[in-house]
Amino acid sequence: MNPSNAAHDSPHYSQILIALMQGVLYQENDVQLWPSLLLLQARVRDYCQQLGLELILDEAEGYAYLRQRATAEGEAALPRLVPRRQLSYPVSLILVLLRKKLAEFDTQAGDTRLVVSREQIAEQLRLFLPDTANEARLLDRMDTHLNKVVELGFLYRLRGQEQQFEVRRILKAFVDAQWLSDFDQRLKDYASHGAALGGEEA
Template identity: 50%
Template sequence: MKNENPSSAPDNASLGVVAVHLMKGVVYRDQNPAVWQQLEELHGPVLDYVRVMGLDLILDEAEGYAFLRQLDDDAEDAPEQTKMPRLVARRPLSFPVSLLCVLLRKKMVEQDASGGDARLILTREQIVEMMRVFLPDRANEARLFDQIDTHINKVSEFGFLKKLAGNPPAWEVRRIIKALVDADWLADFNDKLKVYRDHAETLV
């Protein structure tokens, strides 16, 4: 029997391609323009598709990124068998990784306010200088650099930093970090930094 709606097959195929890319992680417009175009064209169907699985589609056209987020289950007293299994794992952030994310977000706010380049690129030394005042063992330079390298790699795994080719090494701060460190975080940024400083002093 022939398909009475042959045009639906390519759409379904495209929907599958977009959904798989989103399941694998963040989709960036500059890194995958073909998938991004499909995502824009199929925004509604993609949203309907992922919500069946208890997910929400976050798409920021201005910044050029999209990702999936687990929908909160407000019905905490609902029977266990009716609750949607979690597809997107929660990733608890350690103190240093949380600190680095906040500092990177603050740096982005400062650059945006100054009207500078839309891309925020930092060297390893710049990141170290941002973090060292908040971390213990500041007198041990080699150990401090090793610790911060570990934190940088972890933030890179989360997709908030992109390592650039070249020497010395440098990283681009991906603008998706705005989705993690939102306005509520920045509103009490000074309080958070005080807590971080106090935390560091107790470990010295």
């Protein structure tokens, strides 16, 4: 049997497509599908391209996901299969702060897993959110924002340690190096935005 044909007949092919359509496929979580994805990635790319999607695969970081492919000049635009997400100001801010922390972590630590606590995130977040006398309300809202970041797949809540989170490395793809290069200015913008909100609820 031709090895390439055997690869194409893999029972994991459909499972890979379904997993990617549902979200991010991680090497550490999808230990059975990951090797098959590496083997079948050319076929997966060709199939997804027909749907207007692009396979983003980072073998070094161990994740893969689909994003909407840019429409070429003269090409008819296809309906979006990957929806755009409108993120709130606090959620965007958390992602920015986590991305900076991940960049610093990568230059200083030998470990590949960055774990942060709820308190650490809250401490950074307080610097940019409007002042409020009701600390409990702010922290309650922060938990809502953290839950959204977990839902988006950028944080993973550690089992048995509800106040500890692993920062998922796919955040590096979402907030790229070019975006991070303007980080200081963006933080100033966020701080100004937070001040402008005054006592309004974030």
